[in-house]
Amino acid sequence: MPGCSNKYGIQSSLSVKKSKPIKVRLANGLTILLKEMHAAPVTTLNVWYRVGSRNEHPGITGISHWVEHMMFKGTPSFNEAEMDRLITREGGQRNAFTWIDFTCYYETMPADKIDLAIEIEADRMVNTQFRKREVESERTVIINERQMYENGPSFRLSEEVQAAAFKVHPYGHEVIGHECDLHSMTRDALAAHYATYYSPANAVICVAGAFDAADMLAKLRRAFGKHKAGPKAPPVTAVEPVQKGERRVTVRGEGSTNYLTMAFAAPPATHADFFALVALDSVLCGASGLSFFGGGTSNRSSRLSKALVDTGLSADIGGGVAPTIDAHLYSLSATVMPGKTVSEVETTLWDQIELVKKSGITRSELDKAIKQTRAQFAFGTETVTNQAFWLGFCEMFADYTWFDKYMPHLQRVTLADVQRVANQILNRDHVTVGLYVAEANHG
Amino acid sequence: MVKRPVDASLPNEKNIAQFALANGIRVLVYENHASPAVVISGYLISGTRDEHGFGPGKLGLASFTSDCLMRGTSRYTYDQIFETTEAIGASASIGAAMHTTGFGAKSLSEDAPLMVEILAQAIRQPVFPSDEVEKERAEWLNDLEERTNSTNAMCGLAFGRLCYPEGHPYHYSADGEMATARSITLDDVRQFHASTYAPQGMVVVVCGAITPKAVRELMQANFGDWSATRIARAELPLVTKTPGIQREHITMPGKSQTTVQWGHAALPRTHPDWMACALMNSVLGQFGMYGRMGESVRKEEGLVYYIGTRFEGGPGPGAWSCYAGTNPSTVDRVLELSRAETKRMQQRGVTITELDDNKRYFTGSLPLALETNEGIAGQINNMVRYDLGLNYLLAYPDLVAAVTRKDLQRVAQTWLDVDNFVCVSAG
Structure with missing residues (x-):
């Protein structure tokens, strides 16, 4: 971990040697x-x-x-x-x-x-x-x-x-x-x-x-070692067909708060575009914590928080990108503020999506995403439980070196990669929009 | 061959550096280079209990004030605070609790000076910009809206209201109510901050890859000239138990599951019975999968996914309660079984094996609690907050070992009550 000195002479360096897996x-x-x-x-x-x-x-x-x-x-x-x-x-x-x-x-x-x-x-x-x-x-x-x-x-x-x-x-x-x-x-x-x-x-x-x-x-x-190998697990053969048009679901229920989720078809963990999606998510919704058991930072300076939370349309905004074996979803979720409508939030989300598709992100935004991730790595691997978690988790969809290569992969992502992936994934024909409409707000 | 750990020693007065600033702020530093990170964790003597001295209709004032601190300071705007901290992957937070306002930050060690400065700015020199305060108020109102749709939150609110008499701070919602969230003014917030935020009694614990010398310089530079004083704090009123069983159900249509909580006011963390209570409660509702409660209500009858018991503790007479989530049709059965387990504890106490198992659990789990900087900072904070002494963890195994079966039965009879209690369900 490269050190960075300040006027107090405090550097980020390790004194405890960590072995390779x-x-x-x-x-x-x-x-x-x-x-x-x-x-x-x-x-x-x-x-x-x-x-x-x-x-x-x-x-x-x-x-x-x-x-x-x-x-x-x-x-x-x-x-x-x-x-x-x-x-x-x-x-x-x-x-x-x-x-x-x-x-x-x-x-x-x-x-x-x-x-x-x-x-x-x-x-x-x-x-x-x-x-x-x-x-x-x-x-x-x-x-x-x-x-x-x-x-x-x-x-x-x-x-x-x-x-x-x-x-x-x-x-x-x-x-x-x-x-x-x-x-x-x-x-x-x-x-x-x-x-x-x-x-x-x-x-x-x-x-x-x-x-x-x-x-x-x-x-x-x-x-x-004494156990028999066991049967060969049956393969999962299902392949989700390419989505050809927006899907929309509405759930009606109790309460007075409305919620919105937009889920886009996303690539699996081993796809070459996965890390560009991670960078895109950091810019849109803030850095995810790398501790499976919580953590992470706030996301108040992210693009979507500024567009939705700062403007009073939404109480919060979150992005979800997960490493999976097969193609899964990239989701954006927002809690609609009282007095605002789901359609206002959705319109603003689409405006922001079109902006990132058209103009991409800036160098400083990408650098910020990388620095945030570096810090989350330091925090997320502090405990033995998390270390073992990442080793095993990566073996489920790739192998353990996937985690070691996380930072180098992220650092190789270019501005052009992020814009290209935004255009590919944040596609109106590949989205499922979900609305929770609270009974108190019907009509 | 198992290699000896690099540093297996427990935090104690020899390896915790401590000093005080001239204004009374107490600082404790535990240097730990296991990861390139620093955790700051502390508190100051301002809390929800103080808001009751500011007149009626101020519920939630302490919490709202602390939530507004990072909305802008004399040096940084709201945008700058979050741009700066998030750009380096750090986090900072401040939040009021009943007796204190806690604050904390986590960052790479190279960024620790910036985090101390931001915390100092927010605690000492918030400017409460009116537009930002109104944004915070809107978020507060939304949180209260969402709260009305949570069975756990509604159950907890009613439980506190019934357990503690009117006039006692524990009786009220620390997060306020819709009416108070609308009526609390900017002047209220400014006045609360000016009257209760002060260095006297403030504690700061720093753990991680940083030297005590660097922390001393940082604290002196950022807090050394703070000279505010706070108003006197009112004593907590006495709590007397209401005889009999008070039941309340909050009807929440559309919910699949009902939250149940029953119990009563109990003892503070500083009471000499605390350790015996903690061990007894572990046997009753925590050890393994929810202790005896889990055996009876989950494993035997399959009535719940979760059930447990807890002493809230804290500086005042925090409650003891049993809590569970169950199908609406089985609420009475869960109450019946959990009361029976509690009564059995009072009548028959614990077995030798149960006591031995739980003692081993209490001492054996210490290394896990001390694995992270947050864990260490939490332990040091506890030692200071409850005046346990910095060698508490060294003495801890002996303190646990000294507790007897008789002690556990005695505290079950003293601090648990199956005939006079509050039972709330929501769902």
Whole structure:
């Protein structure tokens, strides 16, 4: 990290040496990534499975997320309460998350307790139990989870926008699944999904923190190397056809606040234009935090905040660009201020979009996007949990070097690239516009 | 072979540099070069409880004042503040809470001087431009509109209103109400700032890749000549519990889930029972997946996705409560089960294994809490705010170890009440 001195002689430089990641593939197909970080006596273990809502179809939507819940229900060796208890009593944190492309389990532990996490993860990779009684009690837990999301208008709007934006690809349904599928899901379907996707050949393990890499690799080999490779996961063959015209959905609901989302078909993470889209998003909506667990900076100086928030049309504006396996969406979301209309906000958004398509962005805007990202890198990789997260996340759609190359790729983006990508992506024929119209504002 | 960590020592009085400016501002610095970043975190003695001394109809004044601080200062306009901080990927924030106004910033270490200057400008020399204040007011009104559509927010508001008597600051919405958001004037904001923002009692914690010497120079240059004084603060009124069960339901059509919260006023963070309460509460509603509450209400009966219990603590008698989200048809069952778990805690206490597990959790999780600059700054802030001493983390394992099963049962009987409480649901 290049240092920059000021009158107080303060420089941004590192005194803690950070090692390069090590990548190993075991004979059973399991990929292992290790990164030593000795700044704090903490180590994290992530287990990533290449399964998410992308691998589902109508009738079993939400099954990947439900399997994630069942992974906490225990094995013949560790019952549910025991798994929780053993990790927590050592001061560890554990959780899991299911997304469109993956399911990830993690334990962040005091460094000298990480062996426990290895033992539990190696066990539940192949021995998770699907007892009928527990499937049933989890059914109402998950329906409760969905109802919690439904309480927020933004979830209902997002669900409708996704459904309209994807006619063919399974990215069109929410990770939590449709409520009808949550009612009809069977124990056998869950067990079959687990048997299909939970195996060494379909998994990536990342460990980051205070350990010796050779020692850690030996432990992981012992714990995971004994498992059979497992079946080959079925490929996802769906390809979303090119959208040929604007789509528009309206959700009516309670409250007095209206919301607007515009979602454009966007390239996958490995596409050459992905980083130009990241730069464009930074200019339009501000820099995204690179911590999966929050962070980032405010976006008050971004173009769309000035055009919408400073003028009192919108309470906030956000942009969403995510690295995905298949082509996904670039979305712009705004909360409409009381007394203003959704169409006023939409018109202003289109004005700004046409401006960036016609005139591009300035050198100083691009430089700002790069500097913001450099800072977010420093903040976002501070914890072992985040480091392991990025290593594994990148393996889901590319490989771990994608993250290392993030800054160089961004620095190579030109002004012309950003303008070209703005013209390609922010296309009126490729947009899905979603409106949440609050009942108090009908008419 | 596990390599020894570069620096595994806990923050304590030997590795935390501290000094005070002549005007009373206390500064603490923890130097940490693990990442090229600096975190600034602090507070000053101005908060929501102070707004009640400014006459009726001023709910939300403290919060609104703090939100307006970065709308323009004597040196920087609103645009310049955000252009400058966002251009370097930094962030800065100031926000009023009940007892204090907190402030913070995070940046690359090379940009720390700029962030200290911006915070000092905003805290000391805001100019409250009327056009910008009106923009902030419009955002405030929108937030209040959105709040009326949140089951969690509406539940929390009613819970505070019923738990604490009229006249007590905890009774009221810290974010104000529509009427007060419309009626609070620019003069109110200026007067609140001039009367309550002062260096006495202010604390600044700086963690990251920066030396104490550099921090001292920065603080002296930006805060050294601040000589404001604040008005005297009113004492918190006493809280007496209302006997019996007070239930209130807020009907919110269109919601799939109901938020439930039940509990009552409890103890401040500074009370000698705090550690025993924290351990007891962990067993009851936090350990693993929501403690005993999670076992009974989520795992056994599948009635909730989340449930938990918490002591608010803080400098005053913060509440203890149990909170959950559930289907509207199962609200009564969740209340019944969670009351039964609470009663069981009072009658039978905890097992040896539960106490041992939770003690290990409390001490074992310290390294995770101290992994980031924010985490370290938070711990140092707590040590100062509650007068725990800078060696608190060194003493912490012994403090945890000293708590007994009898202590846990005693504090459950003393500080939890399953017969006299407030229960609010919204949905």
